[in-house]
Amino acid sequence: MPQKTDKLLPILTGQPVIPVLKIDRAADAAPLARALAKGGLPAIEITLRTREAVDAIRIAAAEVPEAVVGAGTILNGRQFDQAVRAGARFIVSPGTTQELLDAARSTDVPLLPGATTPSEIMAAAEEGYSVLKFFPAEQSGGIAFLKALSAPLAGTRFCPTGGVTPGNAPAYLSLPNVICVGGSWIAPDTLLQAGDWDGIEALAREAAALSKA
Structure with a gap:
């Protein structure tokens, strides 16, 4: 079954950066999602790296309708x-x-799976997947590697994540096969622990303004 790009692409093309979030306290989910959406980044990725991650997803999805x-x-x-x-x-x-x-076949919810090698990318394409996560981006060859893939595997687009920063994000975004990037810098632990939602909103606003180099 082909990838549900009709549902996935509007999410990924709507903003240059998808915040990658590690939430330790589920109570932070709603104010965090609101701050990010207010800053121009409504689509967020809450990672299942903490005990309260699933509750955080549930709370953000239920209480912050402007968030994706x-x-x-x-x-x-x-x-x-x-x-x-x-x-x-x-x-x-x-x-x-x-x-x-x-x-993924059993639901309408789209999947963005990861791949880093030509063989993995080709295998995903055989399954109908043309939009992939490239992780860990910097450790897997980064901008130069993705640039090298753009001609032989031109039908695939990527969301690089891992080691992406405000400094290198524009260079990633400038690549023809990069649709957006994933970044954790937008909601650092220090601001989350302090409940500094204004600070996170400001970082989101800066990330939302990033453009191709």
Whole structure:
């Protein structure tokens, strides 16, 4: 079954940066999502890296209608289903497995799976996936590697995540096969722990203004 790009592309093309969030306290989910949306980044990826991540997805999805809440670090079908039940509108995984592809077939919620090698990218294309996460971006060859892929694998577009910063994001965004980038710098632990929603909104506003180099 082809990737549900009709649902996924509007999310990824709507902003240059998708915030990648690690939320330790579920109570932070709603004010965080509001701050990011107010700053121009309504689509967010809440990673399943903490005990309260699923509750955070549920709260943000229920209480912040202006946010487009996605779930990241999804590793298997059980987590996929759990995130969808919590209200996630898109699913992100660091890799691609048959179990995840099977889970994606059973729902309307789109999957952004990860791939880093030409073989992985070609295998994903055989499954109908033309939009992929490139993770960890910097450690996997970064801008130069993605640029090299743009001609032989021109039909695939990427959301690079991992080591992306305000400094290198424009260069990533300038590549013809990059649709957006994922970034964790927009909601750093220091601001989250302090509940500095104005500070996070300001970082979101700066990220939303990033353009191609």
